[in-house]
Amino acid sequence: MSAETSHGNVIAGDLAQTVSAHALQHQFADLEQQRESATLGMWVFLITEIMFFGGMFAIYLIFRFLYPVAFFQASEHMLFMAGAVNTAVLICSSLFVALAVHAAQEGHRRRIVVFLLLALLLGLVFLGIKGYEYHDHWVDHKVPGAMFQFEGTDPVHSELFFELYFVMTGFHALHMLIGVGLVGTVAWFAWRGRYTPAYHNPVDNVGLYWHFVDIIWIFLFPLLYLISHKHTL
Numbered sequence: 001m002s003a004e005t006s007h008g009n010v011i012a013g014d015l016a017q018t019v020s021a022h023a024l025q026h027q028f029a030d031l032e033q034q035r036e037s038a039t040l041g042m043w044v045f046l047i048t049e050i051m052f053f054g055g056m057f058a059i060y061l062i063f064r065f066l067y068p069v070a071f072f073q074a075s076e077h078m079l080f081m082a083g084a085v086n087t088a089v090l091i092c093s094s095l096f097v098a099l100a101v102h103a104a105q106e107g108h109r110r111r112i113v114v115f116l117l118l119a120l121l122l123g124l125v126f127l128g129i130k131g132y133e134y135h136d137h138w139v140d141h142k143v144p145g146a147m148f149q150f151e152g153t154d155p156v157h158s159e160l161f162f163e164l165y166f167v168m169t170g171f172h173a174l175h176m177l178i179g180v181g182l183v184g185t186v187a188w189f190a191w192r193g194r195y196t197p198a199y200h201n202p203v204d205n206v207g208l209y210w211h212f213v214d215i216i217w218i219f220l221f222p223l224l225y226l227i228s229h230k231h232t233l
Contacts, residue, residue, distance in 0.1 A: 067154065071227055097207045120183045183206055
């Protein structure tokens with residue numbers, strides 16, 4: 001190893017130590033304690049989110065049990081391929097987020113940025129497809145309200161299906177939009193060299209949040225889109 005390369009490595013190491021020292025908050029003994037506290041806080045937050053979505057899932061399942069025919073007929077108006085593509089999009093985005101977390105652990109700044117931006121792009125693709133679905137339902141008069149139209153045997157409870165659909169997917173889309181903002185912010189700080197192998201808590205926690213949002217969709221997709229496809233798939 002040349003003297004110039006050795007000198008460069010020393011400078012990089014000193015810079016990483018400086019960044020890590022500035023990242024340590026005064027209330028923690030060391031970066032490891034800070035990381036564990038941040039991770040615990042994120043899990044507590046995600047548990048509250050699970051209870052929030054869990055309540056909606058419970059309401060949906062109760063009404064689906066009470067009015068199976070209406071929910072079946074309403075589900076036939078879901079854009080199945082759009083939902084399937086969005087499922088694949090989110091699975092791929094979770095892969096890129098996981099790769100970004102691994103890159104942060106290894107200290108590869110550019111890889112963190114690239115993987116996070118790819119995940120962000122896929123998140124925007126998801127939101128774009130969801131917007132297309134909402135527009136299609138609007139044109140097809142499937143948005144609950146005065147303009148709602150349904151030719152099935154139970155239009156009242158079919159409208160209830162769409163009410164639950166828009167509430168559940170709407171809150172999910174809101175969480176995805178927040179996730180896009182968080183990922184973009186973390187990618188920006190990663191580009192500025194804020195994260196090191198010793199300190200990358202924001203990358204880890206944003207990754208947990210992103211995976212949670214993806215998992216919620218994995219439950220939403222079969223509940224909303226696959227009712228009328230259960231005999232053909």
